[in-house]
Amino acid sequence: MQTATVLVARYDPDQAKLVENTYSLPLKEDATVLQVLLHIYENRDSTLAFRYGCRCAKCGECAVEVNGRPSLACLTKATPGMRISPLRNLPPVRDLIVDRSPLDKRLSTQRLYVSAAVCEALGAMRIPEVYRRLAGCLECYGCVSTCSQFDWKNEGFGGPYVFVKLAQLHLDPRDTEDRRAQAASLGIRRCSSCRECRCVKGIPIRRDAIGILLGERQRE
Ligand code: SF4
Ligand code: SF4
Ligand code: FES
Numbered sequence: 001m002q003t004a005t006v007l008v009a010r011y012d013p014d015q016a017k018l019v020e021n022t023y024s025l026p027l028k029e030d031a032t033v034l035q036v037l038l039h040i041y042e043n044r045d046s047t048l049a050f051r052y053g054c055r056c057a058k059c060g061e062c063a064v065e066v067n068g069r070p071s072l073a074c075l076t077k078a079t080p081g082m083r084i085s086p087l088r089n090l091p092p093v094r095d096l097i098v099d100r101s102p103l104d105k106r107l108s109t110q111r112l113y114v115s116a117a118v119c120e121a122l123g124a125m126r127i128p129e130v131y132r133r134l135a136g137c138l139e140c141y142g143c144v145s146t147c148s149q150f151d152w153k154n155e156g157f158g159g160p161y162v163f164v165k166l167a168q169l170h171l172d173p174r175d176t177e178d179r180r181a182q183a184a185s186l187g188i189r190r191c192s193s194c195r196e197c198r199c200v201k202g203i204p205i206r207r208d209a210i211g212i213l214l215g216e217r218q219r220e
Contacts, residue, residue, distance in 0.1 A: 001026045004080035006036055008048070011092035018085065018092075021045075027078060034062055034073035037084070037096070049095035060140030063087055063200060064096050070142030072200045087145040090152055100141055102152040103161070110158075110182065112165045114174045130208050134168040136201050137161070143197040143205055149190050158186030160197035160205045167209035183213040 004027040009018040023040055034052055041048050053059035055074045062073040065085045073084075090098040143160040144150045150159035158166075163183060170179035188210060197205045211217045 001028055002080070003027070006078070007083045008040070009083060009085035010048070010095040011086055013094055027080060031078045032074055033064070033066055033071065033076045033078050033084060036078045037073060049097050051097055058138065060138030063140035063142040065145060069198060070145045070200055072140065075200070087142060089144045089147065089150050090141065103141060103144065106155060107162065110162065111177060112169065114169065114172055115176065128171055130212065131168060131171040133203055133208055134164055136203060137164050138201060140200055142200045146196045146198060148194065148196065149192060156187050157190050158183065158188065160209070162186060163188060163213055164203060164205055164209040167212045170212060180213055180215065188213055
C-alpha cells in the first residue's frame with residue numbers, strides 16, 4: 001500500500017471561504033474517494049463534514065468535486081494528489097456539504113411527476129432506450145456544479161438536472177404536461193451547449209435531455 005497526499009478543500013462558514021487541508025495517508029490501489037474521506041474522518045480529523053448514504057452509487061448523496069469534476073465519492077477511484085472540494089453553484093454549508101434546498105424548492109413548483117390516475121389508466125409503457133438513460137439520474141445535483149448558466153439565486157435558468165427530469169417526463173407516454181414549453185419557460189434556450197454538465201452517471205445531458213427538449217432529436 002502506498003502513502004499518498006490528498007487535498008480536501010473545506011468550506012469554513014466562519015471565514016466564508018474554502019480552506020485547503022492536506023492529508024498524507026495510506027492509499028490502497030482500489031480505494032474510492034469515499035473510503036479516503038472515511039479514513040480521514042475515522043483516523044485523522046473527526047470534524048470533517050461530508051455526506052454519503054448507500055455507498056454503491058444509488059442515492060446521489062456523496063456528490064463532490066474531484067479535481068474540479070462532479071463525481072460520486074463512492075464510485076470514483078482515489079488517486080494520489082487528488083483535490084476533493086464541495087459542489088459549486090449551490091450554497092456551501094460546511095466542509096464538503098452544500099445546501100440542496102434552493103434547488104429542491106425550485107423543483108417543488110415544477111410538477112416533475114406523472115399523475116397517479118393517468119399511470120393507472122395507461123398501465124405499463126414501452127420504454128425507449130434514451131428514457132432508460134435519463135431514468136438513471138440519481139438526483140445528486142452534481143451536474144449543476146459545472147454549468148456556467150446555472151445560478152441558484154436566479155430562477156432564469158432551470159439547469160441541467162431539471163432538463164434531465166423534464167426530458168424524462170416528455171418521453172413518458174403517460175405524462176400529460178407540455179414539458180418542452182416548461183423547459184422554454186425555464187430558459188433552456190440560454191444553454192450555451194458547452195457540455196460542461198458532466199453527469200456522474202454518464203448521462204449525455206446536452207444530447208439526450210436538452211436535445212430532446214429542443215426538438216433536435218426524437219425518442220429511440
Ligand atoms: S450544456 Fe447547457 S446545461 Fe450543460 S453546462 Fe453547458 S450551459 Fe449548462
Ligand atoms: S443528471 Fe447526473 S449529475 Fe445530474 S443530478 Fe442526475 S445523476 Fe447527478
Ligand atoms: S453514497 Fe450513495 S451514491 Fe455514493
